[in-house]
Amino acid sequence: MNPNIKGDYQPSYWELQSFFNHIDVAILGSGIVGLSAAIYLKNQHPSLHVVILERGILPTGASTRNAGFTCFGSLSELIDDLQNNNESEVLELVSKRWEGLMRLRERVGDVALRYKGFGNYEIFTPEEVTSFENCKEQIPYFNEKLKGIINHHEVFKVADQKIAHFGFSGVQHLIHNQAEGQIHTGEMMKALLETATRKGVRIFNGVTIKNFQETAAGVELVTTAEQVLRCNKLLVATNGFSQHLLPELALQPARNQVLITEPIPNLRCKACFHYDRGYVYFRGIDNRILLGGRRNLALEQETTDEFGTTEDIKAALLKLLHEVILPERKVEVAHWWSGIMGVGAVKKPIVKKVGNHIVVAVRMGGMGVAIGSLVGEEGAKLVL
Numbered sequence: 001m002n003p004n005i006k007g008d009y010q011p012s013y014w015e016l017q018s019f020f021n022h023i024d025v026a027i028l029g030s031g032i033v034g035l036s037a038a039i040y041l042k043n044q045h046p047s048l049h050v051v052i053l054e055r056g057i058l059p060t061g062a063s064t065r066n067a068g069f070t071c072f073g074s075l076s077e078l079i080d081d082l083q084n085n086n087e088s089e090v091l092e093l094v095s096k097r098w099e100g101l102m103r104l105r106e107r108v109g110d111v112a113l114r115y116k117g118f119g120n121y122e123i124f125t126p127e128e129v130t131s132f133e134n135c136k137e138q139i140p141y142f143n144e145k146l147k148g149i150i151n152h153h154e155v156f157k158v159a160d161q162k163i164a165h166f167g168f169s170g171v172q173h174l175i176h177n178q179a180e181g182q183i184h185t186g187e188m189m190k191a192l193l194e195t196a197t198r199k200g201v202r203i204f205n206g207v208t209i210k211n212f213q214e215t216a217a218g219v220e221l222v223t224t225a226e227q228v229l230r231c232n233k234l235l236v237a238t239n240g241f242s243q244h245l246l247p248e249l250a251l252q253p254a255r256n257q258v259l260i261t262e263p264i265p266n267l268r269c270k271a272c273f274h275y276d277r278g279y280v281y282f283r284g285i286d287n288r289i290l291l292g293g294r295r296n297l298a299l300e301q302e303t304t305d306e307f308g309t310t311e312d313i314k315a316a317l318l319k320l321l322h323e324v325i326l327p328e329r330k331v332e333v334a335h336w337w338s339g340i341m342g343v344g345a346v347k348k349p350i351v352k353k354v355g356n357h358i359v360v361a362v363r364m365g366g367m368g369v370a371i372g373s374l375v376g377e378e379g380a381k382l383v384l
């Protein structure tokens with residue numbers, strides 16, 4: 001029973017009739033994926049009764065807690081991906097991220113998203129010269145391949161002349177990805193929530209689903225307050241938390257810790273930056289630096305779906321902030337937080353049926369802002 005509600009609370013006749021009666025599709029999770037799926041379903045079938053069940057008062061995973069990069073892959077990351085996947089798999093994923101971004105931008109609009117197409121940069125320290133040289137050599141190859149997907153004649157280019165402008169220390173090379181950009185994550189999610197509600201999607205917050213099982217007619221869901229809800233179809237969009245519900249999925253949680261500084265006068269760093277194969281990311285926002293990542297320093301510790309920050313990761317991020325990003329500037333951290341992603345050995349999202357009436361759409365990795373809109377739609381199509 002919910003500890004805040006005393007006694008044997010049973011839903012009333014009115015509640016059963018007006019809120020929980022005949023749910024066509026229940027979606028677990030109101031992150032980017034759950035909301036995109038719900039909006040798609042209502043666009044296609046306005047009369048469908050679509051309900052989202054969300055455990056937090058807000059979406060409480062990654063979608064309201066990320067860095068807001070609209071990214072499809074830094075060069076070193078794409079080269080790294082080619083080690084484990086063939087060329088067509090890597091390019092297919094880039095294409096889906098790009099398509100997902102276009103879908104998000106169409107759905108929410110660049111003004112509401114506060115989209116800025118400054119491009120993103122990848123930074124290389126003196127110890128990473130070999131990696132840089134390898135990336136540089138691959139620029140013509142990737143530019144040629146991406147032309148057909150992204151419609152940009154020169155996605156990647158070396159931008160070492162910008163290092164002095166940004167004022168970094170200990171950075172030897174920069175590669176500019178001219179097709180990536182940035183958004184305001186909070187505004188994106190606010191807009192998606194508003195759109196879903198406007199279209200008639202009912203969002204129930206503070207509902208944690210403990211388990212579910214298929215019946216002949218649909219699915220029965222049990223909440224942690226022991227209430228039972230019934231729906232015809234279920235879409236699970238719980239990403240990094242999915243193992244509690246479906247332990248057989250090849251997916252682990254991955255915590256990411258993030259800081260934001262106090263405002264910094266004359267900050268020149270307004271774009272987004274990737275470092276160390278995407279394990280570190282930072283950007284300018286509202287004259288502050290947002291910096292996160294470094295989970296690769298303590299992979300076991302960060303393979304968790306518990307929110308929180310730790311001294312080791314905080315120290316590593318602070319070192320980077322003070323020694324590399326803003327050397328010789330006195331900068332205070334205003335705020336720390338963390339978010340939970342869903343990752344796996346393979347970067348491709350899992351979108352599949354796991355029963356006659358149940359679909360999962362999870363494992364967004366570090367690029368759910370990019371790919372989440374499309375994955376939500378793919379899940380929605382499968383659920384009908």
Ligand SMILES: Cc1cc2nc3c(=O)[nH]c(=O)nc-3n(C[C@H](O)[C@H](O)[C@H](O)COP(=O)(O)OP(=O)(O)OC[C@H]3O[C@@H](n4cnc5c(N)ncnc54)[C@H](O)[C@@H]3O)c2cc1C
Nearest residue numbers: 029031032033060061062063066067069209339367368369
């Ligand atoms: C710190 C950080 C930085 C990131 N930066 C970027 C970036 O710059 N660009 C980018 O593209 N991606 C980034 N990502 C990744 C991106 O945010 C995610 O891939 C994306 O938000 C995943 O969306 P989702 O809808 O699948 O999952 P989530 O947003 O995690 O949503 C899942 C929802 O399910 C709910 N839920 C879970 N279990 C239950 C349950 N049992 N019952 C009811 N509700 C439940 C959760 O509360 C949550 O709201 C970042 C992630 C983090 C953590």
